[in-house]
Structures are given as C-alpha cells and as structure tokens.
Amino acid sequence: MNDVDDVYDVVVVGAGPGGSMAAKTAAELGLKVLMVEKRQEIGAPVRCAEGVSKEELSSLVDVKKAWIAAEVAGAKIYSPSNEVITLSAEQAGNEVGYILERKIFDRWLAKQAAKAGAEVMVKTTAIGIEKKKESLKIKLRRMGEEFDVYASIVIGADGVESRVGKWMGIDTTLRLNEIESCVQYLITNLKYDMDYCHFWLGHNRSPGGYIWMFPKGNSSGNFGIGVMPSMAKKPAKAYLDDFLEKEGVDTTHVVEVVAGGVPVSPMEKASAERCLLVGDAARHADPITGGGIINAMKGGKIAGEVAAEAVKRNDFSAKFLSVYDRRWKEDFGKTLERNKALQKKLLKMSDETMDKLVRCLKDCDLKDMSVGSIVKALIKKNPKLFWDLKDLFL
Amino acid sequence: MPSKEVVVDRFKCAYCGACVSVCKNNANELVETFLVINRELCNCCGLCVKVCPMNALRIEEV
Incomplete structure (x- = not known):
C-alpha cells in the first residue's frame, strides 16, 4: 500500500506560469496537488522577452505593481531597410502592454498555487513515469535523492524540453522549422524610446524570426533575437551580436544573458490518458510573435479545471481528457493555427x-x-x- | 573509421533546453540545469548543434 502522503490527484511538472496556473486552479477546485520544479529557483533563469498584453493578463490575475517592470505605450516596427512605423497607445494590443519581471512574477504565481493548497517542491526533477492500473507512479529526484509519488493525472508544464509528453505517448520533438532559437541580453544604459517595444524585421539580420527590444524600466531593456534554425546560417547569438554592432548599441552594460527555444508550430493533441500538457510543452506559443505567457496561463487554467472534472468523474481516459484539447482550441487554438498560416x-x-x-x-x-x-x-x-x-x- | 561525438562547451551553454527539444533520440537532457548528452543514444545527427542559440555545441571526431 502507498503511504497516503505520497498520493496526489495531480502532479504538475514545471513551475512556470502554465504550471502554476494549473496547480492553483486544481487546488482551488479541491484537488490534492503537487507541483515540482527542477530548477533551484522558480522564475530563474528566465527564457523570455517578458511582454504581455495588459488586457489578457488582467483577465487572468490581479495585476501587482511588484512584478511589472515597465508599461509600454505601443510598438515601433523597423522594416528590413529600417523604415519605422509607430503603433501608438490606442492601438496597443496583444503582446504589448506590460513588461513583466518574470523572476518575481513566476514566484508570485507559484505562491498563489501554494496559497490555494498545492504543495511545491523546487530542485526536484521528474525522471520517469510508470503507468499503473489505477494511477501513475511518478519518479522524482530531489537534490540527489530519488523517490516516487502517485497521481491520478500528470500535467506536463515542463517547457520546450518536455519529457512528460514523451513518457505519456505524445511526441513533442520539434523539427528545425518548428522552433525559434533565441538569445537575449538585458542591457542597461540603452538609448531607445523606452515607452515602446521595438521590433526589427528582415531575413538578413534574423532569418525566420525577428529582433526585439522590450523596455524593463529606467534605461534597461531585453534585447533579443529569434532565428529559425532551418533558415539560419549561424547561431542566434552571432546574428544578435552583428545587429547590435551595426546599430551601434553600447554592449558594455549587459547585466544578464539568457537563451531559449520557442516552439512555433502548434500541435493537434496536448492530451493523452492521464496526461495534459500546457505552455511550451504543448507548443502553445504564438507562431508569429513567439509570445507564450498568456496562452500558457490560459491552458494551465483549463488543464486545472479539466483535471478536477476528471477526478470528479474518476475518468482519466484519453477520450474524456480530449475535452482539454477542445477547450484550448476554442480559446486560443484558432489564433495559433491562423498565425501559423501567416x-x-x-x-x-x-x-x-x-x-x-x-x-x-x-x-x-x-x-x-x-x-x-x-x-x-x-x-x-x-x-x-x-x-x-x-x-x-x- | 573515425567516430564522432557531440561536445558541449559548458562555458557557452546557457542551459536553455533548445537542444533537448529537437533530439529525436532523447540523447540530450537537462538534468536540473545541467546539459547531459547520452552518447549511447546520440547518433550525431547535428540537429542540436544547429538549434543552439549560444554556439555551445559542436561535433568532434574522436
């Protein structure tokens, strides 16, 4: 018999915005939840440009000043030959609005999950899942010590490098034209209009992607690039360094460097028997903008609700859980498909x-x-x- | 015949996991925040080398 302490309704793997929303929602609905994060700190290192739409974020959580790094009035878009258009405040919409301080935001959101009753463990990696008749045996490793927990359902919010999906029979492997290879510097003492997000287009400087600068308050900003590896001739970092040099950006004040892969090709099914995937693991990032925070949070919320419904019905079949796919598709899946075509x-x-x-x-x-x-x-x-x-x- | 292997430069790697996401053989793995390449599983296809934003991976003859 299992010790009741290690039996959960839901285990959420990954404590980014998607995982925390799922854990919070499931716990609020009365489920016994464990959320594990392999990193020693929630929210770091961040792999993100940190921009979100004001309206969308406010519809999901109460906005706190503590984790808003900056607000922007709009965007400036630079064509390949550097023609600029300015999209102003009244036009500000998706992906532009707030620039988050993800280190604080992710931690705050994880705390909301904890407040709702979810258990949280950091420096804890999921290393395998065994399918049992009546549950899942999830193998965890925490600071070198291996142990098992049991769950009725697993929510894989384990990012672009997801393992949960693969263990549960969902192929999440990305091809070189399904991912943006990204690198970003947090640079201070920047000389740009900090009321705007800046976007530079052009296959020469960022093949299959774009370059961005998102203000982070005062004179700091996230200066980053995404390139599609199937089209790029050199690593993302080399393209960004070339651009910064040509632009004459002073790079003697880089206070942080982060890298990441963003999935830019939606998938058909993000559910399987006893499994739901959210966020980057479910390829829920936008194929055009690369923005993933809002969809991860929406998907997390839906996953938490579907998990609660599954527990109530005691039905963890692939057939019942496909209601998750139907719901995220109705919510933001159509936009993902449309933007993929674009x-x-x-x-x-x-x-x-x-x-x-x-x-x-x-x-x-x-x-x-x-x-x-x-x-x-x-x-x-x-x-x-x-x-x-x-x-x-x- | 010389054999090849994928080598990670730990001074360049930012532990972002992009290489993990494209590996068909699940040879690359982020163990906590440390990139591990399982040579038993790796067939040196080079996809991870291409996706690495930091230029931290290369194929070497051994």
Whole structure:
C-alpha cells in the first residue's frame, strides 16, 4: 500500500506560469496537488522577452505593481531597410502592454498555487513515469535523492524540453522549422524610446524570426533575437551580436544573458490518458510573435479545471481528457493555427516585400496592435499578396 | 573509421533546453540545469548543434 502522503490527484511538472496556473486552479477546485520544479529557483533563469498584453493578463490575475517592470505605450516596427512605423497607445494590443519581471512574477504565481493548497517542491526533477492500473507512479529526484509519488493525472508544464509528453505517448520533438532559437541580453544604459517595444524585421539580420527590444524600466531593456534554425546560417547569438554592432548599441552594460527555444508550430493533441500538457510543452506559443505567457496561463487554467472534472468523474481516459484539447482550441487554438498560416507566408517573403508592407502600414488605420488587425489592414491594401489568407483573417 | 561525438562547451551553454527539444533520440537532457548528452543514444545527427542559440555545441571526431 502507498503511504497516503505520497498520493496526489495531480502532479504538475514545471513551475512556470502554465504550471502554476494549473496547480492553483486544481487546488482551488479541491484537488490534492503537487507541483515540482527542477530548477533551484522558480522564475530563474528566465527564457523570455517578458511582454504581455495588459488586457489578457488582467483577465487572468490581479495585476501587482511588484512584478511589472515597465508599461509600454505601443510598438515601433523597423522594416528590413529600417523604415519605422509607430503603433501608438490606442492601438496597443496583444503582446504589448506590460513588461513583466518574470523572476518575481513566476514566484508570485507559484505562491498563489501554494496559497490555494498545492504543495511545491523546487530542485526536484521528474525522471520517469510508470503507468499503473489505477494511477501513475511518478519518479522524482530531489537534490540527489530519488523517490516516487502517485497521481491520478500528470500535467506536463515542463517547457520546450518536455519529457512528460514523451513518457505519456505524445511526441513533442520539434523539427528545425518548428522552433525559434533565441538569445537575449538585458542591457542597461540603452538609448531607445523606452515607452515602446521595438521590433526589427528582415531575413538578413534574423532569418525566420525577428529582433526585439522590450523596455524593463529606467534605461534597461531585453534585447533579443529569434532565428529559425532551418533558415539560419549561424547561431542566434552571432546574428544578435552583428545587429547590435551595426546599430551601434553600447554592449558594455549587459547585466544578464539568457537563451531559449520557442516552439512555433502548434500541435493537434496536448492530451493523452492521464496526461495534459500546457505552455511550451504543448507548443502553445504564438507562431508569429513567439509570445507564450498568456496562452500558457490560459491552458494551465483549463488543464486545472479539466483535471478536477476528471477526478470528479474518476475518468482519466484519453477520450474524456480530449475535452482539454477542445477547450484550448476554442480559446486560443484558432489564433495559433491562423498565425501559423501567416508565418509560413512571411517566411517565404523577401525583405523587399516586407519593406513594402511596413511602408504601407504607415497610413493604415489600425484598430489595435494585434497581429489580426495588422494583417487585416495589409490584406485590404494588398489583396493579391494575401489572397490565400483572406478567409482566415477577414 | 573515425567516430564522432557531440561536445558541449559548458562555458557557452546557457542551459536553455533548445537542444533537448529537437533530439529525436532523447540523447540530450537537462538534468536540473545541467546539459547531459547520452552518447549511447546520440547518433550525431547535428540537429542540436544547429538549434543552439549560444554556439555551445559542436561535433568532434574522436
């Protein structure tokens, strides 16, 4: 017999925003929850540009000043030949609004999960899962000591390097055209307009991706790049270093360097028998923007709710848990699919065409800054170029 | 015939896990925050070398 102490309804692997939302939601719904994080600190090292939409974040949590590093009024987009368009405050939408201090935010969110009753363990890695008849035996290693816990269901919020999905029969391996290879410097003493997020486009400087600068308060900012490895000729870091040198950015004040892979190709099924995947593990990041925080949190919340429903029904079958897929698809899955179609198109687009498009955005009347309304405006001006996407966006 | 292996430069690696996510053989693993390459599983396909943002991986002849 198992010791009741090591029997849980749900084990959540990974304590990023997705995992914590799942743990918090499941605990609030009365489940016995354990959340494990392999790193010794929740929220560090962060692998993220930290931008989120104000509206979306506020719909998920009470916004706290403690973890908002900066607020932005809009975005400046630079075409391959450096034509700039400024999307202003009234147009600010998705991915632009708040710049988080993820180190504080992730920790705060994990504490919310703990407050709701979830147990939290750091420096604890899931090293394997054994499927038993009535439960899962989850093998954990905490500071070198191996032990087992039992759960009815596992929520894999274990990031781009997810193992949980693979153990449970979901192939999460990414191809080189399904991932953005990213590196980012936190630079201080920057000389940019810190009321805006800055985006630089162009296959020459960032093949299959873009370069960004997100302000983090005072004169600091996250200066980063994402490149698609299938198109890149050198590592992401080399492209970023080249760009910073050409831009004349003073890099004598780099206070942090982070790297990461962002999945940019949605998957069909993020559920299996006794298993739900959330966040990067479920490839819930946006294929165009690479933004993943909001979708991870939404997915986490849905996963927590579905887990609670499964426990109530005592039904952990793949068939019942597929309700999770239906729900995330209804919520943000359609946008992921749509933006994937757009991404495929942009990847084939020449820098000259991109220049043209940025130029023609200058006199577009945009309702907001979301990918959707930018593309809507572009389709109206360039129906030929976007003919095949019109049904997805208009 | 010379054999090859993937080598990680620990001074460059930022432990981001990008290499883990593309490995078909699950040879790369982030153990806590330490990248481990399991030579038994690795077939030196080089995908992880291409995805590494930090240029921390290379294939070496041994």
